[in-house]
Amino acid sequence: MNASKVLRRAAVVAGATVLLVATPTAAFAADPSYRTLGTATNTDWMRGLADSRSLASLSIPGTHETMAVHGGAWTQTQENFGDSGGTLTAQLAAGIRMIDIRARVNSGNTFTIHHGATYQNANFDDVLTKLSDFLGAHPGETVLVRLKQECTGEIGSCTDAAGQAGFTDIFDSYVARRPALFWTASVDKTNAAVPALGAVRGKVVLAVMNGARGGRYANYGLAQFSDWNDGSSTYVQDNYDVPNIGAIATKRDQVRRFLDATSAGDAGKIYVNFAGGSSLFAQPQQVAGGAFGVQGVDPFLLSYLNQGSVVRAGVLMLDFPGGALINKVISLN
Helix, strand or coil: CCHHHHHHHHHHHCCHHHHHHHCCCCCCCCECCECCHHHCCCCCCCCCCCCCCEHHHCCEEEECCCCCCCCCCCCCCCCCCCCCCHHHHHHHHHCCCEEEEEEEEECCCEEEEEECCEEEEEEHHHHHHHHHHHHHHCCCCCEEEEEEECCCCCCCCCCCCCCCCCHHHHHHHHHHHCCCCECHHHCCCCCECCCEHHHHCCCEEEEEEECCCCCECCCCCEHHHCCCCCCCECCEECCCECCCHHHHHHHHHHHHHHHHHHHHCCCCCCCEEECCCEECCECHHHHHHEECCEECHHHHHHHHHHCCCCCCCCEEEECCECHHHHHHHHHCC
16 A cells, blocks of 8 residues: 555544554564565576567566565565665566556656655666666566556655656656667557567566556556556456455455456456555555464465466565565466
8 A cells, every 4th residue: 555545544543642552563474475585586587488478478476666665664565675776686586577666756857766755765767777787687587567656745645846847758768768678669658569578578568657646647558557547457456455454364365366367367468466455554564474363465375376276377466575475476487
């Protein structure tokens, strides 16, 4: 859940007093599914797949709020492997191949990376540099990107710098400076079809670009995501509001049902399944790892995938993923 939504809810409920009452215990300890990203090494897992494989046919581990490592327990969604893109580098080495980037418009017509009001000690140039370095060293891979304008100007969110160019214009300027990095069809505003792997090796594929309140910037990214808004849509499960610890069970079921739908669904479409969620009464780490005796989504996912009924996982957008969970998703390919 966006940090601004969490903070607005906190203000309505009564602020600091409620926070003291609601502060929960720590999530379950790290295990093979959770907070053990560094145990996975999958730098070249796409290299051995056929060029003819559609991206839609793949099972891809991804991260939700990829760069969110600062701001406290209600804001952090990933293990911290360093600022200025260090965390992204660690994720790519582990095998993560779809990322979720949230950008604020900064002075000089630039993007800085935020989760709500919290600057994540990284800029969009850091993101692109780390992607370029990784894909240059591992040209058999591709990385999908969901880019979202983060700032709404509301309480708990950030505010874009005044007097700057529009969000899409700034993005276009980044692309113009690194034209070889992006798969052109995904950034030239032509509503690209889902590509085969061979067409995008060594490239970044823009899957979708969303505005600050969830609407899609028309024609950027893949045509199949034309209705990707804030939350779930035709090919996206993103029920991010987990109102309390007990509701983690509901979130697990939503993820499971979408996995089943993906496995049996349209083979020509990419399905994106967000495993994370939060609210004032449930931190991202608790939803992912579990708390108060309630199983988290990450250990549930590893157990469910190990049962063998899922043959295509689509893209799983994870909070605090563990090495064994990443390895399992990749093994489905």
